[in-house]
Amino acid sequence: MSKSVRLALLGCGTVGTEVVRLLHEQATDLTARIGAPLEIVGIAVRRPGRDRGDLPVDPGLFTTDALGLVKREDVDVVVEVVGGIEPARTWLVEALRAGKSVVTANKALLAEDGGTLHDAATEGGADLYYEASVAGAIPLLRPLRESLQGDTINRVTGIVNGTTNFILSAMDATGAGFEEALEEATALGYAEADPTADVEGFDAAAKASILASLAFHTRVGAADVYREGITAVSARDVASAKQMGCTIKLLCIATRSVDSSGQASVAVRVHPAMIPTSHPLASVGDAFNAVFIEAEAAGQLMFYGRGAGGAPTASAVLGDIVAVARNHLAGTRAASESSYADLPIRPMGEAVTRYHVSLDVADRAGVLAAVAGIFAKHDVSIATVRQSGRGDDAVLVIVTHGAPDAALAATVEELRGLEFVRAIASVLRVEGGV
C-alpha cells in the first residue's frame, strides 16, 4: 500500500461538509479505487471554532490561514469549495505553480480567469479538475474533455441553473408571476437571499463559458457570453408560450458555425427562450439540470441530473479527487487545457435566433400590413401570425424564422415607435423548432 495522498480542503460549507463526510464514509472504497488512502491534512475556514455537529474530522485540522495551508510541503492536492474570484485565485495559482493538483467547484473564477489557472497548472505540471463547477453531479466535463475528443461539437444547449429552472417551472405550473415564484423558491431554499447571480443569468453564463471553452477548444470567458436573466419573464409570457405548445426555460446555447469563407467562429449566449413541450429539455423540471450536445459523428447526446446541492456536488468533487490522486501516484497528469482552435467569438447581433413577439395594436385596416412591412424591411421572415381582437384593440402574435439577432432587435425597436402599436407585451426568443 502506497503512502497516503494528502488533501488540503479550502472551505467547509454545504459542499465541503459533504466532501468530508463522503471521504470518511467511503474511505475503504476510495483507498481500494485509488491504491492509497486519502488524508485530509488541513481545512481552511473563516470560523474554525464554529459548531459543525458530528463532522467526522479532527477539530485540530481547522485553520484560518488558507494560503499557509496551500503552501505546506505535505499537501499533495488542494480542494477548493469556497467560490468567488479572490482570494480563491491567489490560493489556487500558488498551489498549481508549486505542482499541487487542484480540484475546484469555482465556476465564477474559471469563467472570469480560467486562463490564469490553466497556465499555472501547465507551469507547475499539476492537474486542474473542475467537474463540480458545471451541472453538479452530472458527468459532463470529462465527456467533453475526453470522450468527445475525436468528434466535432457544433452545439451545446443546456439548462444549467437550478434556481431559475425551479422558478420557471413554478410559473408554468401555477401561472404565478416572477416575483411570487421567486418568493417560493427562496422559502424552499432553492434561491439565495440575494438571488442576482441566478436570476440575472450570471451563474448560467459562467457555466456556459466553461462548457463552450471545452467544447470548442477555445478560451471563452464570462465577458464573451451574451447574458439575459429571467426577471422580465411575465405570467403573460408563460401563458403565451403555453398557447403555442411551448414552455419557457433559461437556456445556455453555445454554437460553432462556419461562414462561407470557411472561417469557424463561436457564439455563446444565455437567455430565456420558448421551447416546444415535446423538446427533451422542456420536461426537465424543478432544480434539475440537463445538457444537450450535438456533435458531427456522435449525433445528439443528452446528460441529465441534479445540478446543485451538497451531496451531488460533492460526488463530482470526489470523482475529481480520485482522478488527481491516481495521477499523483502514477506521477502523471491529465491532458492540459486544449485551446488550440482559438476561434473568434461572434457577437450576439450576428447570432441567428428566432423571436416570438406579442403586440397590442389598434384593430383597424392596414395594421397587419404595416407590421409585416417592418419585418420585411429588416429582412426578417415571418413564420406564423396569430391575430385576436378585443374591442378596439387586437393582439398580434408573430413568430419569425431565423434571422440575425440584431435585425430582430431592430425590428422590435421600430415596432415600438409606431403610433398604432399600443404596447409590446412580450418579446421572447424561440429555440428548438417551434
Add this chain to the structure above:
Amino acid sequence: MSKSVRLALLGCGTVGTEVVRLLHEQATDLTARIGAPLEIVGIAVRRPGRDRGDLPVDPGLFTTDALGLVKREDVDVVVEVVGGIEPARTWLVEALRAGKSVVTANKALLAEDGGTLHDAATEGGADLYYEASVAGAIPLLRPLRESLQGDTINRVTGIVNGTTNFILSAMDATGAGFEEALEEATALGYAEADPTADVEGFDAAAKASILASLAFHTRVGAADVYREGITAVSARDVASAKQMGCTIKLLCIATRSVDSSGQASVAVRVHPAMIPTSHPLASVGDAFNAVFIEAEAAGQLMFYGRGAGGAPTASAVLGDIVAVARNHLAGTRAASESSYADLPIRPMGEAVTRYHVSLDVADRAGVLAAVAGIFAKHDVSIATVRQSGRGDDAVLVIVTHGAPDAALAATVEELRGLEFVRAIASVLRVEGGV
C-alpha cells in the same frame, strides 16, 4: 511535434470505415488535441481487394494477416472493430501483453472474457478502452470509470439495444405484433438478417455485464446476467400496458443491495418490462439508447444518445484513440480495471421484481378469492386487480407489489394449473413505480 502514434485497425466494416474517414477528416484537429499525428500503419480485413469506394486510405495498408499486424514492432495502438470472441481475443491478448494499448468495440468478448483482456493489459502495462462497446456514442463508461469513482452506485437501468427498442416502439405506435414489427426493422436496416443476438437479449446482456462490472467494481460476466428477450411480447401485452398508462421496454437492470447482515451483492438482468409512460426511459424511442444511474451522493443521472450506427460508434472509438494516444505519448496508462469489491452475484430468483399478470378465467363466484389465495400462499402482495367480464369468461389483470422473482414465478406456475384459469394471457415484469 512528436513522432506519430501508429494505429493498427482490425476490421473495416461499417464502424471501421467511419473510423478511417474521421481520422482523415479530423487529422488536423486530432493532431492538435493529442500533440502528435495519428497514423494508420495497417488494416486487417478478410477481403483486401474489395471495393471500398473513395475510402481515404492507401490500398497497400490492407492485409489479411491480423495477428502479423498486431505483432509488428511499429504498432503502438490496436483498434479492434471486428467483433466476436475468436480470433479477436487472441489478437487483443497478444497486443496487450506486448504493451500495445487496445481500443475495442467488442462487447461480446468483454462480456464473455473481459477478465482475460484486463489481466493482459495489466501484464503488458497497456491501456484497454472500450467506450464504443456499450451505447455507441454515449459517453457512459468514462463517467463510470472516472467521474463516479467517489460515489456508490446502487442501480443502473438502461435501454441499451436499439433494435429491440425500435421494434417495441413500433409495436407501441401501430399495435403490430412482434413478427410484423421485426420485419419492418429488418427492412429498414435496424435488425440484422439473423436478429437472434438482439431480440433474444444477448446483446443487451453483454452490455449489462460491462456496465455492472464498472458500476460495482466486480467482474460480472455474460453468464451472470439473467436474460429474457422480446420474442414473446405480444400485441395484447402492449395493449394491456397501454391500458395501465405504461409502455414496454427491454431493460437492463443492474442493482447492488445490502442484506440484513451487511453483505452487499449484485444482481443483473435483462428482460422486457412495463414502465409508466411518465418515466424518462419511456420516451426513449426508435433506435436511441438511454441509461439511468442512481448513486448515493449524485442521485439520479441519465445519459441519452444514439446507441448504434457507424458514425456514433466511430465517435466513441476515436475518443478512446485520443485518450490512449495521449497516454502513450506521456508514457503512462489509465487506472486499470477495478474489481476489488468482488461482490457475489445474486441469482434471479432472489431479485425483487413486480409482475403484471393477465388471466382469462371462468366468470363465476369464488374465482377471485381462489386466485388471491394463491398469491397470498406465496407471500406475494397484490397491488391492483382489474376484472372485466366477457360472456362466460372474465379477464383478470393483477399487478403485484415487489416480491422475490422466484415467488412470483411459482405463483404464476400454480395459477397455470387451476381448472378455472383458461389461459395466462400475459406475464410481464413491472418497473419504475407503476
